[in-house]
Amino acid sequence: MLKTGEKKFTINQRKRNKMIFYICLVTLPLIQFAIFYIYVNLNSIILAFQEYVIDKETNRGSYEWYGFENFERIFYKFRHEKVLPQALKNTLICFVVTIAAGFGGALMFSFYITKKMPFSKTFRFVLFLPSMISSVVLILIFRYFSENALLDLVNKMRSDKNQLSGLVYGTRDVAFWTVLAYTIFTGFGTMILMFSGAMSDVDDSLVEAADLDGATQLQEFFHVYLPLIYPTIVTFLVVNISGLFTNQMGLFSFFGGQADPGLYTIGYYMFKNVSGGEMSLPEYCELSAMGLTFTIITTPIVFGAKVLLEKYGPRTE
Amino acid sequence: MAKAKQKKGKLSVFTWILCGILIIYCIALLVPWAWGFMSSFKTKWDLRSNLFGLPKEWMFSNYSVVLSRFSVSVESSGPYPTRQVGILEMAYNSIVYSVGMSLSGTFVGAVMAYATSRYRYKFSGAIYALVLATMILPLIGSLPSQLQVARALNLHDSMVGIFIMKSYFGGMYYLVFYGTFSSVPQDYTDAAEIDGAGQLTVMLRIIFPFARSVFFSVFLLNFIGYWNDYQTPLLFVPNRPTLAYGLWSFANDNHNNDIKTVPTQLAGCFMMAIPILALYLIAQNKMMENVSMGGLKG
Numbered sequence: 001m002l003k004t005g006e007k008k009f010t011i012n013q014r015k016r017n018k019m020i021f022y023i024c025l026v027t028l029p030l031i032q033f034a035i036f037y038i039y040v041n042l043n044s045i046i047l048a049f050q051e052y053v054i055d056k057e058t059n060r061g062s063y064e065w066y067g068f069e070n071f072e073r074i075f076y077k078f079r080h081e082k083v084l085p086q087a088l089k090n091t092l093i094c095f096v097v098t099i100a101a102g103f104g105g106a107l108m109f110s111f112y113i114t115k116k117m118p119f120s121k122t123f124r125f126v127l128f129l130p131s132m133i134s135s136v137v138l139i140l141i142f143r144y145f146s147e148n149a150l151l152d153l154v155n156k157m158r159s160d161k162n163q164l165s166g167l168v169y170g171t172r173d174v175a176f177w178t179v180l181a182y183t184i185f186t187g188f189g190t191m192i193l194m195f196s197g198a199m200s201d202v203d204d205s206l207v208e209a210a211d212l213d214g215a216t217q218l219q220e221f222f223h224v225y226l227p228l229i230y231p232t233i234v235t236f237l238v239v240n241i242s243g244l245f246t247n248q249m250g251l252f253s254f255f256g257g258q259a260d261p262g263l264y265t266i267g268y269y270m271f272k273n274v275s276g277g278e279m280s281l282p283e284y285c286e287l288s289a290m291g292l293t294f295t296i297i298t299t300p301i302v303f304g305a306k307v308l309l310e311k312y313g314p315r316t317e
Numbered sequence: 318m319a320k321a322k323q324k325k326g327k328l329s330v331f332t333w334i335l336c337g338i339l340i341i342y343c344i345a346l347l348v349p350w351a352w353g354f355m356s357s358f359k360t361k362w363d364l365r366s367n368l369f370g371l372p373k374e375w376m377f378s379n380y381s382v383v384l385s386r387f388s389v390s391v392e393s394s395g396p397y398p399t400r401q402v403g404i405l406e407m408a409y410n411s412i413v414y415s416v417g418m419s420l421s422g423t424f425v426g427a428v429m430a431y432a433t434s435r436y437r438y439k440f441s442g443a444i445y446a447l448v449l450a451t452m453i454l455p456l457i458g459s460l461p462s463q464l465q466v467a468r469a470l471n472l473h474d475s476m477v478g479i480f481i482m483k484s485y486f487g488g489m490y491y492l493v494f495y496g497t498f499s500s501v502p503q504d505y506t507d508a509a510e511i512d513g514a515g516q517l518t519v520m521l522r523i524i525f526p527f528a529r530s531v532f533f534s535v536f537l538l539n540f541i542g543y544w545n546d547y548q549t550p551l552l553f554v555p556n557r558p559t560l561a562y563g564l565w566s567f568a569n570d571n572h573n574n575d576i577k578t579v580p581t582q583l584a585g586c587f588m589m590a591i592p593i594l595a596l597y598l599i600a601q602n603k604m605m606e607n608v609s610m611g612g613l614k615g
Contacts, residue, residue, distance in 0.1 A: 014510070016434065021516035025432040026444070029425050029486045036466070036482050037451065044462035105338075105350040112335045117328065118334070126343045126599060132597045134545035136565045137586040144356070144579050145349035149368050184348070241454040252548065256569030274460045284461035291458010298455040306453065313577060 010058040047288035061281055070289035081168055087264035094180055094249050094265060102184045106191035107233075111221050113192065114199040124192070131189025139253040142182055143168050166255065172262035179263065183249050191236065198232040200226055218257065227314035234309045242302050246270075266294065329491055332369065355581035364579055378586040386576050388584060390555040402558050410560040411544060413476055419539035421484035429486035429534060430494030431520060445495070446489040460552070467553060479553045490535045497528045521539045534603055560589050 006156045050064035077084045109127060115118045130138055146167040153185045164170050167178045202225060210224050227231075251259045251268040257275065259268065270290065328336075329348050331472075354495045355366055357379055367373065373456035384404055393400040402410075433441040463482070464473065472478025501524055509523045543549075558566065567577065 012599050018516060022432055022436045022438065026440075029484075030444075032425075032484060033479065033486065037485065040462045040466050041456055041459050044459045046457075047462055047465070076456070109333055109339065112332070112339065115332075117332055119339075122345065125597075127339075128601070129346070132439060132541055132545075132593055133590050134547070134561050134564070134593070136545075136547055136561055137346050137590045138423045140564070140568055140582055140586050141353040144583060145352050148356075148364065149349075149352055152368055172595055185342075219330045221331075238453050242453050244455070245350060245457050248454070253565065255500070256565070258569075270458060271460070271548070274464070274549075280461075284465065287461050288458050291456075294419070294457045295455055296565070298457065302453055302455055308472065312538060 001109060028268050043252035044288045045292055047285050048292045049289075050285050052285060064286065066285065068284045072295065073286060074290050075294060083261045083264060084266075084269070086262055087266050087269050090176065090249070090263065091245060091247065091267070093176045094183065094247060095240070095244055097180060097191055097257055098187065099237070102187050102191065103237075106188050107226070108221070110192050110199055111225060113196050113223075114197040115217070124196075127192050128189040131193070135186075135250060135253045138186055139182070139250055142220035144255060146178060154234065172260055175260065179249060179254060181250065194232055194236060195229060198229040226234055232312050234306065237309060238302060241305055242298065244298060266290075318397045333471045353578050353583045354587060357580050357587055358427070359580050361578040361580060376580065379581050380588065382576050382581055383585045383588060387563070387567060387581075389558045391558060403562070404563070407558050407563045410476075410550075410554075410557045411561070414479070414550060414557075414559050415543040417476060417480045418483060418543040419536050421480045421537045422539055423490065423532060426484045426488065426535070427483045427494045427525070427528065430491050430576075431498050431524065434495050435520075435524065444574045448491050451487050452489070464552060474503040474554055474556050476554060476557060479549070482553070483549070490539070493531060494528060495536060497531050498524060501527050513539070530603065535594070536598055537603065541596065544593060564589055 044079040052061050054061045093276045107157050113124045151167050157223050168175055210220050248268040249265050257272045268285050358375045360376055364371050388401040388403045390399045391402055435442045467473040472482055505523050506519055509519045545561055547565045549558045550562045568582055
């Protein structure tokens with residue numbers, strides 16, 4: 001039989017061991033986070049106020065304080081040039097069309113798959129296929145199919161005067177909508193994975209109760225499943241809004257760095273200018289300033305959207 | 318009651334409309350693939366004159382051309398400024414990159430999720446809130462800074478460097494692991510501790526086995542994502558090209574022009590897609606049934 005003092009010592013020792021083990025588990029990941037997330041983002045803010053200068057004697061570059069000049073340059077480009085305003089417009093169009101066309105489709109397809117309707121396994125396999133295969137592979141196949149087979153078919157349906165020169169490499173308008181259609185078409189996979197996972201967690205008794213009350217499948221979809229998976233929908237919408245200005249719309253896969261400026265999105269513009277290796281070093285400061293500007297604009301929108309969606313969404317009661 | 322039972326067996330108009338849309342979608346998605354696969358066996362002249370038909374002559378040599386002559390030019394530390402990286406070296410780089418990134422990312426995420434879900438200190442709550450905040454905080458334009466930090470720490474153009482840089486514990490899969498570990502009753506831990514198990518033994522031999530299938534699914538999804546990723550290797554390990562980077566480079570730059578025909582590019586596409594297709598066919602149920610995420614609230 002242990003004396004009271006000995007038992008207390010053992011419990012404290014166990015608590016201490018737990019604490020030591022916990023510290024060992026979390027230390028390295030937190031150090032990694034501190035360096036590669038916190039420090040990197042702080043450094044990005046500092047870069048936004050710097051300029052890359054090359055010393056003429058040593059031919060070496062360094063970053064020096066530049067104040068708000070980068071921000072002035074960006075606002076000048078938005079006011080007086082065509083590329084960035086068009087990129088912003090394309091980004092917003094892409095977001096709205098993706099949400100309108102892709103989101104609703106993904107929810108309904110997920111419902112179909114969850115309810116194990118006819119051929120649901122086959123549809124699930126095909127719907128998720130674009131998320132499994134490399135975007136480079138998908139885009140190359142789509143690019144050559146569009147520019148060869150599909151273009152031929154489309155031109156056969158148009159009059160001789162109205163022939164298209166290309167679907168991906170044609171006029172800016174045609175190319176933009178072709179690329180956007182491709183983005184929506186191949187973007188269902190991740191959404192369906194999330195939504196069907198959430199729908200499969202819905203309690204069967206609720207679905208059976210709705211069935212017994214005579215609810216149709218359409219009513220089941222709107223009045224049972226949608227309210228119950230609403231938190232997942234909110235998460236997905238919020239994460240999409242958060243990624244608004246990093247969305248490249250697949251342009252870098254389609255065109256490398258050679259896309260028509262009329263097709264740019266903000267995400268593509270920024271990635272293209274950073275991808276030139278050491279040639280891109282002078283661009284870092286202006287890109288960081290642009291990133292900081294869009295972060296400041298997007299943050300209240302993201303949190304506002306989250307609050308509004310949670311406040312005014314359907315109630316499970 | 319009888320009416321409800323009768324309704325159960327019958328599919329509604331809504332269902333039939335959805336089925337119809339899905340059939341059209343599947344055909345629209347698979348037709349370019351079928352066309353691409355058939356065209357990968359044609360010559361470039363055959364493709365121009367015979368867009369929709371079967372190949373006049375089946376050019377299996379398109380695939381052997383890609384295997385033997387496809388290469389990417391990268392900087393060299395040797396006597397010449399550049400060197401050619403062939404498909405075998407790219408495949409090796411792809412395997413190292415995909416396995417390394419998946420293992421490090423999945424393991425770190427699982428360990429942090431275990432620590433924060435099983436050890437209910439206030440700090441664990443703070444870490445959880447931090448993960449949620451980083452998921453929705455829209456930090457844009459940090460790529461230049463990441464590259465600058467990578468170069469400053471000598472992690473740029475190094476596989477180990479990219480593993481260290483990108484093994485962040487947060488994200489969607491952290492929440493998946495968190496949910497899994499939280500659902501394991503505390504009784505298992507208590508019983509193991511009473512039997513004299515240390516904390517490491519409890520983690521590895523008692524609790525982690527509960528998440529075995531989730532770990533496998535997350536690893537697999539990560540592996541596929543990194544296998545297909547070309548932008549991160551392009552920026553962070555430019556002189557160790559992976560297959561995805563190589564294929565992108567093949568299609569978009571001006572090298573390899575003598576072999577860069579549409580059929581050979583399509584052959585390259587299918588050579589890259591087939592391993593992942595095979596993996597997907599074998600493991601699709603495992604991948605999709607173990608990943609489930611609720612919403613973010615609060």
